[in-house]
Amino acid sequence: MRNGLYGGASILAAYLVFSLFRPLSGPLDLVVDVFAVAVLLFGTLRGEIPGAVFGAVCGLVVDAFSLGVFGLAGLSLTAGGFLAGYVSRKINIQVFFRTLLFFLVLSAGTFAAWAGLVALVGRSPLPWSGGLVLLRPAVTAIAATLIHDGIRRIKARHDR
Amino acid sequence: MPRFLKEHRKGLVLTGLMFAQLLILSFQIPLGQEASVFERTAFTLLSPVQNGVRAILRGIGGVWNRYVHLRGVEDKNREYLDDILRLRQENAVLREGLGKLENREEAAAFLRQLEKAFILADVVGVDAVSPHKSIVINRGSRHGLRNQMPVVDAQGRLVGRIIAPIGPAEATVQLITDHLSSVGVRGVEHPISGVLNGEPSSGDCRMAYVPASDESLVEGERLVTNGLDRVFPPDLPVGTIVSIRTDGSLFKNIVVRPAFNFREPAVVAVLTGSAGDGG
Numbered sequence: 083m084r085n086g087l088y089g090g091a092s093i094l095a096a097y098l099v100f101s102l103f104r105p106l107s108g109p110l111d112l113v114v115d116v117f118a119v120a121v122l123l124f125g126t127l128r129g130e131i132p133g134a135v136f137g138a139v140c141g142l143v144v145d146a147f148s149l150g151v152f153g154l155a156g157l158s159l160t161a162g163g164f165l166a167g168y169v170s171r172k173i174n175i176q177v178f179f180r181t182l183l184f185f186l187v188l189s190a191g192t193f194a195a196w197a198g199l200v201a202l203v204g205r206s207p208l209p210w211s212g213g214l215v216l217l218r219p220a221v222t223a224i225a226a227t228l229i230h231d232g233i234r235r236i237k238a239r240h241d242r
Numbered sequence: 243m244p245r246f247l248k249e250h251r252k253g254l255v256l257t258g259l260m261f262a263q264l265l266i267l268s269f270q271i272p273l274g275q276e277a278s279v280f281e282r283t284a285f286t287l288l289s290p291v292q293n294g295v296r297a298i299l300r301g302i303g304g305v306w307n308r309y310v311h312l313r314g315v316e317d318k319n320r321e322y323l324d325d326i327l328r329l330r331q332e333n334a335v336l337r338e339g340l341g342k343l344e345n346r347e348e349a350a351a352f353l354r355q356l357e358k359a360f361i362l363a364d365v366v367g368v369d370a371v372s373p374h375k376s377i378v379i380n381r382g383s384r385h386g387l388r389n390q391m392p393v394v395d396a397q398g399r400l401v402g403r404i405i406a407p408i409g410p411a412e413a414t415v416q417l418i419t420d421h422l423s424s425v426g427v428r429g430v431e432h433p434i435s436g437v438l439n440g441e442p443s444s445g446d447c448r449m450a451y452v453p454a455s456d457e458s459l460v461e462g463e464r465l466v467t468n469g470l471d472r473v474f475p476p477d478l479p480v481g482t483i484v485s486i487r488t489d490g491s492l493f494k495n496i497v498v499r500p501a502f503n504f505r506e507p508a509v510v511a512v513l514t515g516s517a518g519d520g521g
Binding site: 094097098100101102112117130131134135138141142143144145146147148149150151152153154155156157160161164168200203208209210212 | 251252255256259260262263264266267280281284285288289291292295296299366367369370371372373374375376378405407414416420422442443444
């Protein structure tokens with residue numbers, strides 16, 4: 083129940099940021115993937131099953147607002163959300179640079195899976211824009227790490 | 243709960259979710275280009291949020307522009323007054339000419355039709371995956387929008403066409419730079435026709451099916467719609483040829499830069515009068 087409420091609120095927040103950011107960002111809109119940031123963070127904070135469910139729903143929302151095959155983003159984000167929850171319970175990600183590396187590996191994996199599916203199933207070219215899209219995993223990882231670090235600090239202050 | 247389910251709960255949930263998404267993917271094969279029920283529902287439920295966010299942003303911008311940043315308003319007013327005067331004159335001349343050509347009732351009916359020929363809409367969102375594929379506008383089926391209606395920018399340059407999903411108050415516009423978009427075009431100076439396909443990876447387009455033997459089209463030539471596709475009316479500005487190459491195939495490799503600016507179209511017009519009637 084609690085996960086459902088958190089999930090609903092997080093999707094709405096991610097969607098609001100996406101709506102706010104998207105038409106304003108210029109060429110940056112290819113680099114920033116708000117939903118990937120939300121899915122990786124949600125998986126890390128809430129666990130693998132809520133992460134996978136959240137990833138699935140987010141993916142379907144992304145696909146509803148994009149032309150092409152419906153369900154492609156869902157597959158990669160579901161796996162991303164699950165792995166974020168699973169791996170974060172196995173390793174210590176309380177150190178900033180380790181968190182950054184953790185999110186970088188996960189976002190690169192999610193991006194590679196999505197790009198592979200788009201090329202194979204969607205049969206559509208990737209939006210390269212002079213290679214700008216390749217920065218997406220790094221930007222996603224930095225954004226997720228900063229937010230994760232912020233939440234960790236707030237929690238620590240609250241616990242004190 | 244059986245032991246097996248308890249032990250493998252996480253793996254089973256992941257497998258179930260993946261399987262459900264693969265099912266959604268497979269459902270699309272018989273649907274083709276049509277939007278699925280889930281896609282339509284998600285679009286209808288969430289697009290008003292996007293519309294609302296844009297409205298709030300526009301409101302904040304409006305307060306700044308209308309009440310704080312008033313530099314240049316007087317010049318702009320003068321410019322608009324000149325434009326109104328010129329357009330009124332043009333309108334009067336055209337009405338007079340129309341009255342001479344047709345009888346009064348037919349002319350009045352034609353003018354009434356013209357008034358309903360387009361619907362203005364604001365761009366409220368951009369494609370979630372690639373900005374060169376689609377945009378979302380704040381007009382939908384409630385305003386009379388249907389599949390295939392052409393969309394132009396404020397200068398009358400072709401932007402794309404309405405495509406599913408269409409919500410009651412929002413609709414999706416497939417841009418001419420989407421790889422599945424096809425537009426019948428011809429040169430302005432040299433009336434050679436071809437088909438314009440999009441290239442979302444670069445934001446440019448390619449003009450296909452121009453024979454390699456043709457020497458008339460040149461770099462810098464402007465292209466307009468030819469109306470042969472029976473979706474877009476003829477003579478809408480589409481773009482400019484930026485490069486022409488022959489690589490040994492039967493057809494030329496022509497790169498076209500779209501006339502409309504991706505960052506510019508805050509307001510677009512949907513040509514409602516030309517849907518399905520071939521322009």
